[in-house]
Amino acid sequence: MTNSKGLFITFEGADGCGKTTQIGLLNEYLKEKKYNTLTTLEPGGSDIGKNLRQILLHHDGYVSPRAEMFMYLADRAQHVDAVIKKAVEENKIVLCDRHIDSTVAYQGYARGGNIEQIDLLNNLATNEYKPNLTFVFDVDSEIAQKRVGETKDRLEAEGLEFHKKVRMGYLELAKKYPQRIKVINANLTIEEVFEQVKKIIDEIL
Numbered sequence: 001m002t003n004s005k006g007l008f009i010t011f012e013g014a015d016g017c018g019k020t021t022q023i024g025l026l027n028e029y030l031k032e033k034k035y036n037t038l039t040t041l042e043p044g045g046s047d048i049g050k051n052l053r054q055i056l057l058h059h060d061g062y063v064s065p066r067a068e069m070f071m072y073l074a075d076r077a078q079h080v081d082a083v084i085k086k087a088v089e090e091n092k093i094v095l096c097d098r099h100i101d102s103t104v105a106y107q108g109y110a111r112g113g114n115i116e117q118i119d120l121l122n123n124l125a126t127n128e129y130k131p132n133l134t135f136v137f138d139v140d141s142e143i144a145q146k147r148v149g150e151t152k153d154r155l156e157a158e159g160l161e162f163h164k165k166v167r168m169g170y171l172e173l174a175k176k177y178p179q180r181i182k183v184i185n186a187n188l189t190i191e192e193v194f195e196q197v198k199k200i201i202d203e204i205l
Contacts, residue, residue, distance in 0.1 A: 007094065009133045010131040011023050012170060013186065014167050016139065017139045020097055022197055025194045026201065036092045037094075037095060040083055041097035042097070043076075044075070049078055056068065068111075073103070101136070103122060104118050105170050130180070132180075138170065138186055170183075
């Protein structure tokens with residue numbers, strides 16, 4: 001018999017934090033426990049989003065910070081309405097690689113955008129539909145940059161100071177929303193990081 005409890009869980013952190021690996025591990029863990037799951041990502045979790053992802057991560061040329069932010073928001077609006085809400089209503093556990101907090105951390109804290117405005121725009125894009133739980137994978141910026149490797153997309157290629165601001169942004173968000181956001185020490189091994197994730201998930205389920 002399949003367990004039925006729709007949930008929306010997001011995975012956040014600076015590039016190289018290991019969140020994508022942890023999504024894969026949690027997905028397998030939940031399937032073993034007979035939960036229905038859906039793994040998705042932002043940008044690119046919808047048909048429209050796939051095209052926006054290509055522009056956002058690989059456009060070779062100047063992108064206005066405001067244009068960048070609005071493309072992320074457009075992707076998010078389509079993703080929530082066409083994919084996420086539907087899956088949760090079908091009692092699936094949605095595991096999403098990046099969501100609203102990425103825009104605050106990257107376009108807000110790291111790019112110097114107005115946080116209050118970004119919060120307002122995020123609420124408009126999602127129609128105030130919020131994750132039930134958010135994991136922030138916190139890792140030293142130097143370690144994260146080494147993990148990313150030599151081949152980097154447009155945002156991964158930003159300098160170390162940029163990524164330190166991203167990290168600080170996530171930690172500020174965790175202080176602001178302690179009920180929703182749980183910080184995971186991602187400096188450890190993959191197995192040790194997953195033990196932290198599993199402990200939180202088991203308490204919720």
